[in-house]
Amino acid sequence: MILRVGHxxxxxxxxxxxxxxxxxxxxxxxxxxxxxxxxxxTLETALVSGAHDLLYIGGGQDREQAMIAPDLAERAGAIxxxxxGGAALLAVCGGYQLLGRGYRGRDGSWLEGVGLFPxxxxxxxxxxxxxxxLESTLPEGRGRTIAGFENHxxxxxxxxxxxALGRVVAGxxxxxxxxxxxxxxxxxxxxxxxxxxxxxxxxxxxxxxxWAVAHGTGDEPEPLAALGDELETQAHAVAAERARxxxxxxx
Amino acid sequence: xxxxxxLESSAARLVGRLSRAAGRGGGTTLPGKLVWKLDPGALExxxxxxxxxxxxxxxxxxxxxxxAIASSILGSAYRLAWNNSGANxxxxxxxxxxxxxxxxLGLLEVDEFALPEMMRRTRPRAVCLGxxxxxxxxxxxxxxxxxERWRDAVAELPPETTLVANAxxxLVATLPEGRDRVVLFxxxxxxxxxxxxxxxxxxxxxxxxxxxxxxxxxYVAHLGAYRCEMCGHARPALDVAAxxxxxxxxxxxSFVLHAPSGSARVRLAVPGLYNVYNALAAASLALSLGxxxxxxxxxxGRFSAAFxxxxxxxxxxxxxxxxxxxxxxxxxxxxxxxxxxGVPPTLVVALNDRIADGRDVSWIWDVDFEPLxxxxxxxxxxGERAAELALRFTYAGFPLERLELVAGLEDALxxxxxxxxxxxxxxxxxxxxxxxxxxxIATTRGLTRPYWEDDDA
Numbered sequence: 001m002i003l004r005v006g007h008x009x010x011x012x013x014x015x016x017x018x019x020x021x022x023x024x025x026x027x028x029x030x031x032x033x034x035x036x037x038x039x040x041x042t043l044e045t046a047l048v049s050g051a052h053d054l055l056y057i058g059g060g061q062d063r064e065q066a067m068i069a070p071d072l073a074e075r076a077g078a079i080x081x082x083x084x085g086g087a088a089l090l091a092v093c094g095g096y097q098l099l100g101r102g103y104r105g106r107d108g109s110w111l112e113g114v115g116l117f118p119x120x121x122x123x124x125x126x127x128x129x130x131x132x133x134l135e136s137t138l139p140e141g142r143g144r145t146i147a148g149f150e151n152h153x154x155x156x157x158x159x160x161x162x163x164a165l166g167r168v169v170a171g172x173x174x175x176x177x178x179x180x181x182x183x184x185x186x187x188x189x190x191x192x193x194x195x196x197x198x199x200x201x202x203x204x205x206x207x208x209x210x211w212a213v214a215h216g217t218g219d220e221p222e223p224l225a226a227l228g229d230e231l232e233t234q235a236h237a238v239a240a241e242r243a244r245x246x247x248x249x250x251x
Numbered sequence: 252x253x254x255x256x257x258l259e260s261s262a263a264r265l266v267g268r269l270s271r272a273a274g275r276g277g278g279t280t281l282p283g284k285l286v287w288k289l290d291p292g293a294l295e296x297x298x299x300x301x302x303x304x305x306x307x308x309x310x311x312x313x314x315x316x317x318x319a320i321a322s323s324i325l326g327s328a329y330r331l332a333w334n335n336s337g338a339n340x341x342x343x344x345x346x347x348x349x350x351x352x353x354x355x356l357g358l359l360e361v362d363e364f365a366l367p368e369m370m371r372r373t374r375p376r377a378v379c380l381g382x383x384x385x386x387x388x389x390x391x392x393x394x395x396x397x398x399e400r401w402r403d404a405v406a407e408l409p410p411e412t413t414l415v416a417n418a419x420x421x422l423v424a425t426l427p428e429g430r431d432r433v434v435l436f437x438x439x440x441x442x443x444x445x446x447x448x449x450x451x452x453x454x455x456x457x458x459x460x461x462x463x464x465x466x467x468x469x470y471v472a473h474l475g476a477y478r479c480e481m482c483g484h485a486r487p488a489l490d491v492a493a494x495x496x497x498x499x500x501x502x503x504x505s506f507v508l509h510a511p512s513g514s515a516r517v518r519l520a521v522p523g524l525y526n527v528y529n530a531l532a533a534a535s536l537a538l539s540l541g542x543x544x545x546x547x548x549x550x551x552g553r554f555s556a557a558f559x560x561x562x563x564x565x566x567x568x569x570x571x572x573x574x575x576x577x578x579x580x581x582x583x584x585x586x587x588x589x590x591x592x593g594v595p596p597t598l599v600v601a602l603n604d605r606i607a608d609g610r611d612v613s614w615i616w617d618v619d620f621e622p623l624x625x626x627x628x629x630x631x632x633x634g635e636r637a638a639e640l641a642l643r644f645t646y647a648g649f650p651l652e653r654l655e656l657v658a659g660l661e662d663a664l665x666x667x668x669x670x671x672x673x674x675x676x677x678x679x680x681x682x683x684x685x686x687x688x689x690x691x692i693a694t695t696r697g698l699t700r701p702y703w704e705d706d707d708a
Contacts, residue, residue, distance in 0.1 A: 015385070017616030023646045061393045067461060131610070149611045195613050199642040231645065231656075235638035242604070 003029055003212045005038045006052035009060075009068045012042070013095055016151075018058030020196035021090065024205050025054070032224050034213065043071050049081035053212035059093030059194070069111055072098055076114040083116060088211035089188035092197060096183070096190035097121045097154050117183045117190050118159040119174075127153045132173070132193055133243035134166030134181050138207075145169070146201050147239035148193025150248070156192075158183055165191050170247035187211040200235040202227070294341065297348035298357060298373040303329055305357035305373045306536060309366040310381025310417075312581040313529040314339070316521070317381055318360040319557035320533035324550025328542060329356040337558070340365050356540075363397055367404035377413040378405075379536045381528065382420045382474060384580035385617075386609075398422045405430075413539045417532065418487050419474040421458050436491040436535040437476075440506075443496050443524060444468035444475065459484045471525045472580040491535040493527050501561070501572065501592035501676075506530075508548060510538055515548040521561045523588030525581070530554075559686040561588075564698040568673040571664075571698075573689065576600075576680050577608070579617040585680065586623055594626040595678045599667040601634035601660055601685035608682040612636050615643050624649045629670050631655045633663030634685045660685055661692050 007022060022038060029036040041047050041055075060068075079099070083089055091099045100119040103111040134146040146166050155175035158164060164174070165182025173181035174192070182191035189208070191197065198205040206224045214221040298305045308318045315337050322333045332351030334343055339362045348357060361369045363383070370378060380401065383394055405414065405426050414427035418435040427433040444466075455473055456463055462481035469475035478485035489509075495516075496506040505518040506527055519530050534547045542550075556562040559575040574589070576582035589595075604610050624630075624647055632640040637656050645651055657663040664679065671677040681689055 014617075016611075017613040020613070020616030020643070020646070023616075027646050027648075061395065063395055063456075063461075067456070129611075149613060151611065195611075196616055199616075199646060200639070231638050231641045235636075235642055238636060238638055242610075246610075 001034055001213065001216050003034050003036045003054065003209070003216060004052045005036055005212075006041045006047065006055045007038050008041050008047075008055060008057040008072070008095065010040050010042065010058075012064040012068045013058040013060040015059050015061055015064075016093055016149075016194035017196045018056070018092065018194075021058075021092070021198045021205075022056065024196075024198040024202070025056075025209060028202065028205050028224075028227065029209055031227055032209070034209075043068065047075045047078045049078040050085045050087065052082065052087055053215040054088040054090070054208060055079065055082060056089075057091045057095030057099065059095055065094045065098065066111075069098060072114060073112050076116075079114050080116050083186050083188045086187060086211075086215045088208050088215060089116075090197075090208055091117075091188070091190040092194055093152060093192055096192060097152075097156065099188075099190055100156065100183075103154065116188060117185055118162040119156050119183055121154040121156045124153050124155050124176075127151060128172035128176055128248055130171055130246065130248040131239060131243035132171030132181065132247055133169040133240050134171075134173075134193075135169055136166045136204075137164050137180075138166075138184060140207055141166075141203065144203055145236075145240060146191075146193065146197075146204060147236050147243060148191070148195040148197050148201070149239075150192045150194075152192050156183075165189055170243040172248040176248070187215070195239065200232060200239050202229050202232045294345050294348070294372050295374075297345065301332065301348075301351075301354060301357050303356035304376035305359060306377045306379065306540070307359050307361050307366065307369055307373065307375045308379045308381070308532070308536070309361045309363050310532075311363060311384040311386045311578065312584075313381050313525060313532070314360045314363075316526060316557040316560050317379065317529040317532045317536075318358060320519075320530050320551060320554045321379075321536050322358055323554040324533060324537040324542060324547050325356060325358060325540070327546065327550065330354045331356055331358050333358040334360055341368065344369065363401075367400045370404045370408060374409060375412055377415055377536060377539050378408070379415040379532050380417065380423050380426060381532050382417055382580075383422050384472060384578060385614075386578040386580075394422070398426075402426055415532065415535045415539055417474065417528065418489055419470065419476070419528075421464065421473065421477055421484075421486075424487055425458055432539075434490045434535045434539045435487055436531045437486065437489045437493075438468075438470045438474075438496070438524070438527060438531070439476075439489060439492040439494050439509075440496045441468040441476075444470055457482060457484050471528060471584050474528065491531060491538060493531050496524070496527060498522060498591055501589070508534055508544070508551075510534070510544050510547075512538070512544050515544055517548045517551045519551055520554060521556050522592050523561070523584055525584040525588075526561070559681075559690060561585075564693055566668060566696075566698060569668055569671050570676045571668070571693070572676055572678045573686065573693075574678060574680050575683065575686050576618070577683055579614055582618040582620075582680075586619060589678060590622040590626070594623055595671070595676045596628040597631070597667055597670040597675075597677055598623060598627050598629070599631045599633060599663050599677065599679045599681075600640055601663065601679070601681040601689070602632070602636040602640045603634045603682050603684045604636050605684045608684050612639050615640060620644065621647060627653075629653050629655070631657050631663050631667050631670070633657050633660055634682065660688050664689060664692060 102113040104122045106123040136144040164180035210221040332354035334347040413432040418437040457479035460482040464477040467476040492509045493506040
């Protein structure tokens with residue numbers, strides 16, 4: 001089947017090799033006989049709720065994020081409705097912050113977010129930079145680990161009872177102190193982890209794809225056929241070792 | 252030089268020799284680190300004793316090559332204190348100045364993060380600002396922050412300092428505004444423009460109003476002839492320009508150097524438009540110091556290659572072309588140059604993730620490797636993060652059966668040579684620390700000179 005991906009602001013939010021995540025989704029869909037079509041959703045284009053099986057939003061520099069933030073806030077309804085309707089969504093770094101309730105700057109300013117993820121982000125004095133290893137806390141990812149790289153000044157605090165992406169084994173995570181990283185709402189996942197995220201965590205790519213397929217068919221998600229993934233496993237192992245050896249430690 | 256500094260200096264030089272004797276690399280920063288500890292004010296004194304003063308060169312990409320070309324030009328006019336080993340932080344600069352007895356002019360490559368401090372402490376005669384690209388976000392932070400730090404330091408420079416700046420880089424071109432002594436350089440040859448801005452282009456929005464620039468010609472990433480249709484901000488007039496650029500495969504490039512004093516065709520023995528920018532920066536710097544145009548052209552003609560930057564070395568029956576890659580913009584231009592000059596059938600690409608390489612390897616996904624992947628027969632991936640490279644290439648569609656993963660750099664080099672037909676050339680694209688290691692292997696095999704050989708001869 002054709003899987004319709006909406007890539008939000010690819011011209012503005014692309015700082016951490018976000019196109020790597022898209023390439024992985026494209027190839028892995030292809031390997032299962034699906035075709036991924038990627039439509040840029042940017043300042044001049046409309047976003048119709050439910051028109052995409054998967055939405056993707058990456059991270060940008062402060063200047064670029066400030067440029068698109070007002071436009072994104074206007075699309076809050078369409079994004080939330082899409083996720084309510086069962087669309088998959090992956091948000092990385094800046095996109096993860098912007099999809100929360102909002103961002104409190106160091107000068108006290110408040111940047112209104114989309115309100116999809118139950119969290120708020122506060123600017124910190126220092127950046128949290130380094131390799132990260134997580135143990136997945138997703139029911140679909142039991143026993144799995146996630147390896148990536150983080151680089152963020154924002155401290156993201158989840159609401160009580162909110163579901164994280166994983167428990168921090170090595171690295172800082174959402175805020176450097178809670179011991180958790182990322183956030184999950186229905187089929188939407190947000191995380192600070194880039195690297196990019198999906199090439200070295202192929203099970204997560206397949207989970208997102210199975211959700212996208214489920215949105216397209218209207219059925220329950222089915223696991224996808226396994227692929228060899230030797231290089232992916234090797235890259236994951238090296239990245240995980242880096243995090244254990246030199247990842248940031250929660251303060 | 253005061254007695255105290257003299258004593259510290261000789262002690263520090265001794266440490267440098269001991270460090271080399273002990274086989275601990277080039278010993279290029281250790282003497283500087285020692286003096287730095289003994290006397291943090293030493294840098295001002297060391298810079299102050301040079302009769303012709305100090306010039307500083309910085310950029311995200313090309314500062315080593317630019318400084319090397321400048322040394323080729325300026326070396327016949329002055330005895331230079333030049334940090335040719337690439338030790339471009341305060342300690343390396345201090346070491347260079349310590350070792351340079353009898354030097355007249357300091358020619359210093361400076362790390363872009365260290366530049367503001369160097370500008371404040373050395374009172375430079377001229378500062379040459381090449382470009383700003385996205386590079387090692389884990390180490391340097393965002394581009395705008397570096398630009399802000401540069402802007403603040405430029406504002407504190409004495410009025411007699413000359414600013415030599417790249418007019419084709421919107422962020423850099425605005426830095427000298429309001430100053431008296433300015434030389435702006437750029438490329439003026441629309442035939443060599445790229446059809447579209449590349450994926451990783453950084454400063455594509457107007458620095459004044461944020462509207463996307465329109466490029467009449469984009470030459471290297473976001474470097475080019477830009478103008479904003481909203482507020483009118485545009486590339487300023489060029490004082491020094493490269494026109495009629497003629498590439499010569501992977502062997503070099505020639506162009507007409509236009510300066511206020513006239514014009515001359517120059518030949519550069521390294522290929523690529525980005526090296527034209529490096530030569531322009533070096534030429535503009537030399538012209539600002541009063542070197543005659545003919546001497547500038549001759550100096551560029553004498554230059555061969557800075558270490559690891561399109562550096563060629565011969566092995567029996569074959570040659571190896573060593574091409575440093577370190578960030579998306581630099582790597583894209585290296586790839587474009589290989590594409591224009593002919594991609595060798597076998598490539599070795601090596602990715603390390605130490606501090607000097609950047610610990611965050613995500614940048615490889617922002618590099619447009621595709622032109623290489625379409626043309627190469629075999630690729631050997633190597634280095635500490637070889638598997639990530641393998642994923643980058645296979646997810647781009649490069650067939651797994653034509654890809655080999657050889658973790659050790661020496662083994663990867665030998666495998667690459669084995670796959671290269673006799674008489675052919677192997678292209679090796681390493682990140683910084685992988686380049687140093689490969690060069691050390693070549694040196695051990697007697698193929699190149701160690702880079703510290705002429706350090707304090």
